[in-house]
Amino acid sequence: MNPGPVTAPAALSGKLITPDDSRYRTYRSTYTTVGSPAVVAVPESAGDVAAALLLARDRGLAVAVRSGGHGLSGRGTNNGGLVIDLRRMNDVTVLDRSRRLVRVEAGARWAQVAQALSPHGLAISSGDHGNVGVGGLATGGGVxxxxxxxxxxxxxVRAVEVVLADGSLVRADAANEPDLLWVMRGAGAGAGIAVAFEFEALELRNVGYAQIAARVDPAGGLLQRLDAVLKDAPRELTTAVMFSSQGPVTNAFITAVVATDDTRAISDAIDPLLGIxxxxxxxxxxxxxxxxxPREHMHVNVGQMPASTTNGLLTEVTPAAGRALVDMVAGPTPLFVQMRSLGGAVAETDPAATAFPHRHQRFLVTASTFPPYGYDDLLRAWKPVEQHTEGAYVNFESNPSQASFDRAYPGAVGTRVAALWRRYDPDGVLRPRR
Structure with missing residues (x-):
């Protein structure tokens, strides 16, 4: 159905972008997906978000919500519907330096957050790209x-300010709406629109940073040795491995970050990696x-990187899992594969405390294909690795389905998530497809 021209209610005057607007090209799409929404609302307050939701209901428009636009599922845009783009809601405020309590609006990019907190000697772990929006990452997980x-x-996350599907604004914290806080911390996309978060930040200015390239043997022994190093590593050490294959040769490019400015501790953490x-x-x-x-990461998202992505969590790099990973990277389907370390503080959080229950797994493995290869090609290449995984991370899945929901939110967690989505959004206005 063609909804016809969209008339702006008074609250949204000057805050709606339609296809005849010169700005439409830079508002219509995400990083991975070109969309053709009927209108993009660019709110500046929670009241504006509520007005946009009311407009969508009145006009019968599907709703997509975008904080930054890096979301791999493409749900930050749509065709023929209304997109709520939060980019103007990007304030970062230190509420209480002594408690390291920070308020961040959902439309801020993580590069902006890092720059705003740096003069205060604070940081928030926030993905690996400065252009990613706060809202999508901080409601899905954040590796x-x-x-x-x-x-x-x-x-x-200590509190979330949420606009529910009915337009009401709710503060969710440990004392008020604890169920809403629980679901917003890992499965927020189907419960409401987060417009601001209160975080407990980390005391941190400088970090150790190392890049290591190593040859990967066909049996995956190098990956098993990396696993062994990380089992004994200090929690300050986090690694991400990117793989590259050229014919029979597979290389691993390891980025290691040590969350301290103590140079001796940095050296002690990195040295074991040189022996793998x-x-x-x-x-x-x-x-x-x-x-x-960095702020240099920040760019306009115009669908410039179409991709299909899936992922899985590894509890251990067994010999079979190591071989499967190397075989996938070296296989006939060109893939972009990363393996990010978990453990440490992740494992110390009660699995029931948030809607992200995967606490004992030690690695997140992601794989992406790019045109002309599609999602079916990706799944065929991924299948030998998938059998070694246990669970998944919702933010690295480009084809949401009931199966991917069950992997991200297994068993009782999924049952609770689905029930809370129905409670807070009974009409399914914001509910992701699955």
Whole structure:
């Protein structure tokens, strides 16, 4: 059905972008998905968000919510519906320096957050790219450069300001709406629109940063040795591995971040990594945390990186899992594969405390294909690795389904998530497809 021209209610005057607006091209899409929404609302307050929801209900428009636009599922846009783009709601405020309590609006990008907190000597672990929006990551999980020291981003959320599907504004914290706080910390997309968060930040200015390149043997022994190092590593050490294959040769490019400015501790944390195999390159330095999520990352999202992505969590790199990973990387389907370390502070959080229950797994493995390869090609390549995984992370799945929901929210967790989505959004206005 063609909804016809969209007339702005008074509250949204000057805050709606339609296809005839010169700005539409830079508001219509996400990083991975080109959309054709009937209208994009760009609110500046929770009241504006509520007005946009009312407009969507009145016009019968499907709703998509966007904080930054890096979301791999593409749910930050749609065709023929209304997109609520939160980019103008981007304030970052230190509420209480002594308690490291920070309020961040959901439309801020993590590069902006890092830069705003740096003069205060504070940081929040926040993914690995400065252009990612706060809202999507902080309601899904948050596996970042400080994850083993800081925990997931959701683990440091102390309160969330949420606009529910009926337009009401609710503050969810441990004393008020604890069920809403629980679901917003890991499965927030189907419960409401987060417009601001209160985080407990980490005392941190500089970090150790190292890059190591190593040859990966066909049996995956290098990955098993990396697993062994991380089992004994200090929680300050977090790693991310990117794989590259050229014919019979597979290389691992390891980024290691040590969440301290103590140079001796940095050296002690990184040195064991140099013994995991045939290291061909290494670089180490002390750098501000802001350099890991710099403002230079911030760019306009116009669907420039179409991709299909899936993921799984590994409890251990067994010999079979290591071989499967190497075989996948070296296989006939070109893939972008990463393996990010977990454990440390992640494992110290009660699995029942948030809607992200995966606490004992030690690695997140993600795989992406790019055109002309599609999602079916990805699944065929991924299948041998999938059998070694246990659970998944909702933010790295580009084709949401009931099966992917069950992997992200297994068993009783999924039952509780679904029930809370129905409670807070009974008409399914915001509910992700699955």
């Amino acid at each position: 970042g450069w400080l994850v083993r020291r800081f925990g997931l981003t959701v683990d440091r 195999g045939e290291v061909t390159l290494q670089q180490a330095l002390l750098t501000p945390y802001t350099s890991l999520v």
